Amino acid sequence: ETGVTQSPTHLIKTRGQQVTLRCSSQSGHNTVSWYQQALGQGPQFIFQYYREEENGRGNFPPRFSGLQFPNYSSELNVNALELDDSALYLCASSLGPLEGKLFFGSGTQLSVL
């Protein structure tokens, strides 16, 4: 158990809808990173939040946005869902933005129909 929890575990949406995924970081961790993992692929970096500010972003369009709260929990929001957004979304917390040891949650499996 990593202490990182994600909700919901599974979600089904239709094209064009919006979704919010949630993540509670491990106690003592101030950094949260979000990843998208398609079947058969490695996790793709979406963005990182450090002390409530976005601290890095991967090649994802602006309809992927996020927040980090004072307690360091985080949300990932995706607007105007597309079929290709179907994937496992992983949240990982760490002691800091340069820390290579990430503690992952179990992920949210999103299906877009």
Add this chain to the structure above:
Amino acid sequence: RKEVEQDPGPFNVPEGATVAFNCTYSNSASQSFFWYRQDCRKEPKLLMSVYSSGNEDGRFTAQLNRASQYISLLIRDSKLSDSATYLCVVTVTSLYGNKLVFGAGTILRVKS
């Protein structure tokens, strides 16, 4: 070119075999390197960091060649429980911040 590339796999080996995975990265400014392990339908977990001088953790040995931008993982005396996907991970720092970039992973299947 992908930032991190790995052997495609899958590697099917018998118990007790020695198996090696390779990984190359494109950004010469990459600073830190790791191997993660991901079991089927589970989240990735850190297996080991990779240091310039090479490092060993039990049956696992990791090596880094900065000149060739190459990382390797050697598993000796493979166990059934080693069956998993092994992800090569590299940190990339840019003007926009720091990120850990994952390779696509190499599947290992250890058979009795």
